[in-house]
Amino acid sequence: MRALLPFPDISPEIFSISIFGFELALRWYALAYIGGILIGWRLAVLAVKTPRLWRNDTVVMTPTQIEDLLTWVIVGVILGGRLGYVAFYQPAYYAQNPGEILAVWQGGMSFHGGLLGVILAGFLFTQRHRIPRLSAADVMALGVPPGLLLGRLANFINAELWGRPTDLPWGVAFPTEAAQHCPAVAGVCARHPSQLYEAGLEGLLLGAILIWLVWRLGALKTPGLVAGVFFAGYGCARFAVEFVRQPDAQFITDGNPLGLVWHLSGWGLTMGQILSLPMILIGIWLITNARRSS
Numbered sequence: 070m071r072a073l074l075p076f077p078d079i080s081p082e083i084f085s086i087s088i089f090g091f092e093l094a095l096r097w098y099a100l101a102y103i104g105g106i107l108i109g110w111r112l113a114v115l116a117v118k119t120p121r122l123w124r125n126d127t128v129v130m131t132p133t134q135i136e137d138l139l140t141w142v143i144v145g146v147i148l149g150g151r152l153g154y155v156a157f158y159q160p161a162y163y164a165q166n167p168g169e170i171l172a173v174w175q176g177g178m179s180f181h182g183g184l185l186g187v188i189l190a191g192f193l194f195t196q197r198h199r200i201p202r203l204s205a206a207d208v209m210a211l212g213v214p215p216g217l218l219l220g221r222l223a224n225f226i227n228a229e230l231w232g233r234p235t236d237l238p239w240g241v242a243f244p245t246e247a248a249q250h251c252p253a254v255a256g257v258c259a260r261h262p263s264q265l266y267e268a269g270l271e272g273l274l275l276g277a278i279l280i281w282l283v284w285r286l287g288a289l290k291t292p293g294l295v296a297g298v299f300f301a302g303y304g305c306a307r308f309a310v311e312f313v314r315q316p317d318a319q320f321i322t323d324g325n326p327l328g329l330v331w332h333l334s335g336w337g338l339t340m341g342q343i344l345s346l347p348m349i350l351i352g353i354w355l356i357t358n359a360r361r362s363s
Contacts, residue, residue: 073224073259083193101223108141112280122283124290129204134201138194145190146183153182157340158317180217181306181344203359210299211279217303218272225264232313233263243328247318260272263314264337270306278302293359301352304345311341 085094120126124224127210130138152239154177155163155170163170191209195202224230228243240259243249251258279295282288288295318327318340338346 073242073257074262076228076242076244079226096223097226098220098223100217105219106139106143107213108219109212110135112215115160116211116283116289118207122287122289123204124292129201130208131216133200134200135208138205138209141190141194142187144185145188146338147186149186149189150178150180150183153179157182157344159319162319166241177304181348184348191288199257201292202292203296203355204289207289207292207295211283213299214272214276214279215223216272218252219306220278221264221272225262225268230264231315232263233315234258235261235313237261260311260315264312266310266313267306270310275299275302275306291359293355293362296353297352297357297359299352300348300355304352307346308342308349311345313337314339314341315342334337 079097081098082094082096083100114132116122117128117130117132117135123129132243151171157179159177159255187209191205192202194200195205226247228248231241231243233250234240234254236259239262241262242257242259248260249258251260279299282295282298288298320328320340325332327337328339330340330343331338
């Protein structure tokens with residue numbers, strides 16, 4: 070008998086109440102967004118309140134500007150995440166159903182799209198307030214990992230974005246019908262808990278590295294370094310986890326069970342890997358440029 074872990078009995082809803090016939094619920098996923106944004110905001114504020122972390126002990130932003138930037142970032146995350154999902158993962162469907170593009174309550178968000186939205190929001194904000202862009206990017210990068218950690222944990226609780234089937238002892242038997250559809254597996258299907266892999270790599274480990282760089286090595290004195298480490302770190306982590314993460318159903322066919330978007334002779338890349346490669350290259354460029362300018 071194969072070893073596997075049962076899925077924990079945790080409801081996706083923390084609580085729900087009925088008001089005038091309407092059911093209002095607070096879900097773990099929503100709380101993860103809120104918690105991630107608040108923790109990221111406090112990290113950024115703490116950084117700009119600590120002059121010794123900056124070159125010549127001169128901060129480039131004020132706590133008030135961080136609060137203003139937060140609004141821009143939230144809009145960038147939501148719009149970018151949704152439009153990125155539409156463009157990267159379901160373009161044909163939404164071309165036929167354009168009225169559903171902004172229906173975010175139906176699910177479907179892309180991290181890479183959200184990142185592009187945040188980059189655009191940051192670009193416009195720094196241009197408007199004449200803030201050095203690389204330093205602003207460093208502060209923004211510092212605040213992202215907590216949201217990734219909490220978001221991936223919420224994905225696990227929601228039993229979504231699970232991994233490919235595995236016979237490893239920590240494989241999890243996710244309860245949904247789709248997760249249990251494993252034609253090559255007899256009996257209960259255990260899958261990689263890829264959400265937890267990402268939470269550990271993209272959230273916990275990457276966040277710890279960035280905090281160490283900022284508060285121990287003074288990385289904010291070298292504009293672009295923290296952002297570069299974030300881009301390269303996230304890109305590498307996501308690229309690696311994609312090897313065990315179940316691809317979106319629309320990419321899977323009888324002749325392409327691994328859901329590879331680009332493939333040749335059995336080798337190829339998933340959509341997540343294709344989108345992560347530019348992040349790795351941008352990160353390497355930012356790190357190299359930062360070290361040369363220091």
